[in-house]
Amino acid sequence: MRIALVAGASSGIGRAIAVELCRNYAETFDELWLLARRLPGLEETAKLCGTDRIKLVEADIRSSESLEKVSSLLNDGEKSISCLVLSAGTGFYGDFKDSDKKLAEDVIDLNCRANAAVLGEFLPYCGKYAKIINIASAAAFSPQPGFAVYAASKAFVFSFSRAVSKELKKDGITVTAVCPGPCDTEFLKKARDGKELPAYKQKSVTTPENVARKALKAAAKGKAVCIPTFSMKAAYAAGKILPAGFVMNFLYKGNRN
Helix, strand or coil: CEEEEEECCCCHHHHHHHHHHHHHCHHHCCEEEEEECCHHHHHHHHHHHCCCCEEEEECCCCCHHHHHHHHHHHHCCCCEEEEEEECCCCCCCCCHHHCCHHHHHHHHHHHHHHHHHHHHHHHHHEEEEEEEEEECCHHHHCCCCCCHHHHHHHHHHHHHHHHHHHHHHHHCCEEEEECCCCECCHHHHHHCCCCCCCHHHHCCCECHHHHHHHHHHHHHCCCCEECCCHHHHHHHHHHHHCCHHHHHHHHHHHHHC
16 A cells, blocks of 8 residues: 655645645555644645545654654555655744743754654655655755754755755655745744744745645656745855855844844
8 A cells, every 4th residue: 555644734835735645646645644743733634635545643753652653553554655745843033042942942853853753764664766755944045043943954854855865866765855935834923923024025925835736746756856936946046156144144134024
């Protein structure tokens, strides 16, 4: 049985990818597993998917016990993962010195340690030609004062995904690092504590549905990196050309507003 497994499927980009999988890639899996801590969110995602080929898995990817629980389900019979999506993540705006240190530790734990733990736990179940989609962020392209911990954690996801992609090429497994910019999700509202984005950033806001479409198309083509919007492609190029200090000054102004 071919399993498409979406971690972080209770909202946002993870939910949008689950829906897009069902609408346009249903032939690539026999069963879709939706994994997250919040069961009500998973149930809402399942309704939007419009298929009965769904298994809801209430689990916290930060917990080794939860990951072992999912592994035991994968071990039960002949199952292989055809598509693995890692979409769980968290973050916050604000200067590091003024931030809640426990919150900063939680960001690193979920975005870095748990991300690697999930991939390490489920990689043995990935069949040949499996597609892995890891949601990084355009924030990974440069250090971001005022968004420092999140940007650094996503830089880890971006670098980690690129390296593992190279390692797995010989096995026929692809890893696509997806790097959206601001996205109209619950995460963005929570990270900014309800504050509106600066006007120049509002113009670059995309939707989870757009990210999902672009991410799955890129994964289908075996691309190592997916930058879903033109504005973030331009930001990536600018970060390669412009002095780091100039870029950080510009970003800091936006992150403080």
